[in-house]
Amino acid sequence: MKNLFLFFNKIRFLLFFIVLQLFVFFLIQRNSSYQQAQILNSSAGMSGWLFQKKNSVLQYFNLKKENEILANQNAQLKQEAFFNYSIVSENLIEINNDLYTKQYLFQPATVIQNSTSRDKNILTLDIGTTKHTKPEMGVVNSRGIVGFVRNVSHHFSTVMSLMNTEFKIPVKPLNDSCIGTLQWLPADKVNEMTVKGIPSYFTISKGDTIITQGGSGIFPQGEMVGVVTQTKPEAGSNNQVVKIKTAVDFYAVHHVFVVNNIYKAELDSVLQAIRQE
């Protein structure tokens, strides 16, 4: 017994280390399953505030490029605007058109922190619960999808970027109906992604456009994802591996939109009902 106590006394520094290490492992484990809230994240007050200060200085460096992007987007929106359409016939009068109702709301936001160098890259936005941001909302910019919201505080939120090995959503080619899973493999470089699970008999060629499928309710259907750069058969299956270049340049994401799907709760409850059966 005495020897046992002596032994524990001898290794008490190691035991101290192990106890603290277990605590940290508990944090890592809690954080890495992304359905649960992160305990340590930069949407928390102090670091969010500091990132915002940094951004207020650094945003001037991107102004030229950002202006170009916004001008392009303005031009595109102007083309779609109502006054561009001429009247077909004087005899037709529009009475309360009910065919379309709004499903997605777009909230502008600014990226105040971004990383591309790690396996699990995360962005921080300058909007939070005060602007009705909620977890699992999609984030897009004028070129394509960027990620989805993961943690939210009052004034900030963190976004799981596409450049994150945990990110997975269903996508489809523009001209075909097949569905694949979009993911960022550890071997992929920044702005490169992989679509898996598309059967080999669908011909997908270099230059094809890949868009969101809309099934998860995070992104609207048909949101731009990227362009195919390479296809090859997957070893040991009938599927093919499709490499794409993302439409968004992740080295330069600055102005983004948070997508609020008004029918998300409804969709979720239907999917939940199927799962319970």
Added chain:
Amino acid sequence: MNLISANIFRFVGLILLQVFVVNQIDLGFLNSYISLAVYVSFLLTFSTNISKYVTMLVALLLGLSIDMFLNTDGIHASACLFLALVRPYLLRRIQTANPLENVQELTVYTEDIQKYSLYSVLLLGAFFFWLFLIEEFSLLALPLILVKTVLSTIFTSLLIIIGQYLLYRKLKN
């Protein structure tokens, strides 16, 4: 009191330097192989008068603060703890005629350069190895982990030692 306030100042300063300067450095394609952890300099230079248990708690706090900024879930805290575990053994091993003991701040000026380089390379090597191991969480990626460890250790220790030559003043004998 002076020692405590100086340490708090360096703690905050190094975190800000790490997050807002060092992490903004874009190394192009090397980004995925080299990570620069200049903030670890705080633990390298930490006073050897202070109990190793307190040092370990400080290491935990430092790691958690960095994790909060970088959204890295706690892997930096884990690696800092490992560094604090290795440090006392290394300090005991390395001491020769001029012992690395009872110094307020361990810098290139309190020790000769060879000894200090060996000390920082070994500690940073242990730190980065643990960091990348926890990050990948698989021994299959061992070659990649080793390459990343070697590159990151070389560049970070260079930065830290050059930084110390620039920022610290030579002690009066």
